[in-house]
Amino acid sequence: MAGLPNAEVKRSRQTAPLLEEAVLSPAVEISLGALLRWCWLGIFPCYDVPDFKRQQQIRSELNFGQHSYPMVRRCCQSRRHRCCWLCCAAFGPMLAVIVTALYIFYTAYLPAVSRQHPALYDTNGSKIEAHGGQMIMHEGIAYWYGESRKSLSARGYPVGVNQGWTNEGVNCYVSRDMLSWESAGMVFRNTSIVLPEWQPGPYVIERPKVVYCNRTRTFVMWLHIDSFSYSYTYAGVATSASPLGPFVWKHALLPNGYKSYDIQIWREPGSDAAYLIRDTDGHAVTMLSRLTPDYTDVEPTVSSRLAGPCEGMAVFKDLPGDGAHYMVCSYATWYYPNAMQLHRKEGGLEGGEDWRFLGDIGDGLFARLSYNSQPTFVLPVVNASTGEFTPIYMGDNWNANGPGGVGNASYLWLPFERCPKSIFGSWACGLRWRLPWKEAWMPRQVEAGVDLMNWLY
Numbered sequence: 001m002a003g004l005p006n007a008e009v010k011r012s013r014q015t016a017p018l019l020e021e022a023v024l025s026p027a028v029e030i031s032l033g034a035l036l037r038w039c040w041l042g043i044f045p046c047y048d049v050p051d052f053k054r055q056q057q058i059r060s061e062l063n064f065g066q067h068s069y070p071m072v073r074r075c076c077q078s079r080r081h082r083c084c085w086l087c088c089a090a091f092g093p094m095l096a097v098i099v100t101a102l103y104i105f106y107t108a109y110l111p112a113v114s115r116q117h118p119a120l121y122d123t124n125g126s127k128i129e130a131h132g133g134q135m136i137m138h139e140g141i142a143y144w145y146g147e148s149r150k151s152l153s154a155r156g157y158p159v160g161v162n163q164g165w166t167n168e169g170v171n172c173y174v175s176r177d178m179l180s181w182e183s184a185g186m187v188f189r190n191t192s193i194v195l196p197e198w199q200p201g202p203y204v205i206e207r208p209k210v211v212y213c214n215r216t217r218t219f220v221m222w223l224h225i226d227s228f229s230y231s232y233t234y235a236g237v238a239t240s241a242s243p244l245g246p247f248v249w250k251h252a253l254l255p256n257g258y259k260s261y262d263i264q265i266w267r268e269p270g271s272d273a274a275y276l277i278r279d280t281d282g283h284a285v286t287m288l289s290r291l292t293p294d295y296t297d298v299e300p301t302v303s304s305r306l307a308g309p310c311e312g313m314a315v316f317k318d319l320p321g322d323g324a325h326y327m328v329c330s331y332a333t334w335y336y337p338n339a340m341q342l343h344r345k346e347g348g349l350e351g352g353e354d355w356r357f358l359g360d361i362g363d364g365l366f367a368r369l370s371y372n373s374q375p376t377f378v379l380p381v382v383n384a385s386t387g388e389f390t391p392i393y394m395g396d397n398w399n400a401n402g403p404g405g406v407g408n409a410s411y412l413w414l415p416f417e418r419c420p421k422s423i424f425g426s427w428a429c430g431l432r433w434r435l436p437w438k439e440a441w442m443p444r445q446v447e448a449g450v451d452l453m454n455w456l457y
Contacts, residue, residue: 117372117397118443119410122173122183130171131396131409132207132312134265134377136243137455143243144173145210145221146376148186150406153202164228165335165406166190170208170221172244178452179445187245188238193225194249199232207312207376209265210243211274213295220295221247222276224263233259235278237296255298256289264313264377265291268349269457275303275349283309283332288349306343306355308332316378316391319456321418325349326433328361328375328393335400337369342431358431371437373397373412381415384451391416392452393435413442 120128133146148167169189173181193203206224213220218239225236235255238247254260255276264277266288274291276298287305289298309332317325325345331338339360346353362370373395383390395412399405417434445452 116399116402116408117410117412118440120181120442120446122181124183126183128173128181128183128411130173131398132376133170134209135379135394136210136212137453138212138243140176140453141243142175142178142453143184143210144175144181145170145187145208147171147205147208150409152407166202166204166228169205170223170247174244176453177449179449184244187240188221188223188247192238192247192249193236193252195225195232195234195252199227203232204228204230207263209263211265211267211291211295212243213293214272216294217241218294219243219247222263222265224261224278225252226261230261233261235260235263235276239296250296253297256287256300256302258287262311262313264315266315266349269317269319277313277315277327279308279311279313279332281308283311286310286313286329290350303350304345304355306357310341310343312375312396314375314378314394316380316416317457318389320389322346322432327355328378330370330374335398335406337372337374337398337400339368340370340375340435342433344432361431361433361435363434363436366437367435370395371412371414378416379413379452380456381452382454382456384454389456391433411442413445414438415441 122128128144129149130144130146131150133144135142135144137143148169148171150165150167152164153166167190169186169192172184172187174184175181188208190202190205193201193205195201195203204224204226206226208221208223210219210221212218218241221238221240223236223238225234226232232252233254234252236252237250239250240247255278258278258280259282261279261283263279265274266277267274272293274295275288276291277286277288279286284307285305286308288303289301290303291298306327310327310329311332313327313329315325315327317323323346325348327343327345329341329343331341340362342358342361343355344358345355361367366372375393376396377394379392379394381390381392382388393412393414393416395414397410397412399409402408414435414437417436419432419434
């Protein structure tokens with residue numbers, strides 16, 4: 001707010017009568033004094049006080065440590081200080097907004113981002129450590145690949161980089177019912193990575209994805225390989241003749257010449273066409289490139305792209321419905337949760353219409369944090385009781401604010417639900433799919449022995 005001109009100040013001092021004295025309670029006096037102090041400190045300048053010594057006197061009178069604010073009385077008892085009233089009137093709502101935001105932060109946001117989802121355990125009673133991973137079904141057996149337990153192998157890196165978290169390699173778990181998981185051990189090790197001497201390890205390993213190549217009868221693993229400062233930005237490739245490994249390092253590359261961060265592998269149902277999906281260009285773009293016939297490189301041309309940021313990509317195809325591809329992903333806030341995006345593409349992954357952003361998915365305030373998780377994979381399950389296609393969201397609960405930090409991460413599994421159509425034929429929720437919150441959904445499936453082995457593709 002602009003100050004009054006000096007002439008106006010002098011004239012108001014000569015003509016404005018003083019109001020009768022008012023009694024202010026200590027609480028009101030302190031509150032107004034605090035507001036006025038912020039005003040006088042320059043946030044909302046009241047009016048021009050040309051005398052520097054007088055400015056200093058006013059500032060000293062507005063000291064937070066005092067329980068008496070003579071300046072408050074003078075401001076509130078004289079019309080010539082009406083600008084201070086305006087200052088307080090302007091700052092009061094702002095203060096209310098700040099207090100409300102702090103209340104929400106401490107009562108809703110912090111508990112939400114600190115909430116740790118139930119851990120899953122293998123048949124030996126050990127906690128399952130398969131983060132940022134993915135599953136494949138091969139010859140009636142489910143294989144779950146993911147990062148081993150993260151540890152702080154390097155310190156001193158800022159939150160916005162990596163904080164120094166890494167892991168020893170990639171674990172594999174095996175199941176014949178999707179409810180009990182047997183550990184197959186570590187199928188790829190950090191020490192297996194071979195990069196030039198000027199890019200030494202240990203390395204950051206993220207988002208391991210495995211796909212089976214029918215042509216070569218080989219299991220191909222793609223993963224993000226990086227330094228703690230995220231300066232390498234490679235996609236790495238390793239291969240194995242068995243789903244249980246060991247996977248042998250093949251090479252690191254920059255697909256289509258672009259940096260690579262979070263990755264996903266998608267194999268088109270009923271086809272040998274497979275695609276590498278990766279976050280690139282400083283999170284500005286997510287690119288899809290078709291893999292070469294042996295799945296160890298990408299074709300020269302980018303198949304499609306969508307605007308970022310879009311991390312933790314996971315894709316499913318609605319074959320019984322509209323036949324479109326859907327992609328869920330997060331925004332880019334490192335290990336801290338944010339809202340989950342839903343994108344849709346018709347006409348195949350090559351050509352057709354562009355990816356279309358449908359909105360952020362989830363119900364309620366907790367959904368604004370993706371229920372304290374980040375996408376990693378979507379299981380294409382067909383509900384055994386209803387026969388309906390029920391894709392299941394797999395997310396990582398990175399636990400950045402919880403006990404043990406990222407090294408104590410767990411998982412979140414939730415079923416997607418189709419949005420009902422309104423009487424006018426439009427989608428009731430606008431996104432075609434919902435992801436409502438269901439408390440401890442996956443542990444309840446384990447207890448009930450629900451069949452999750454019936455995959456659509």
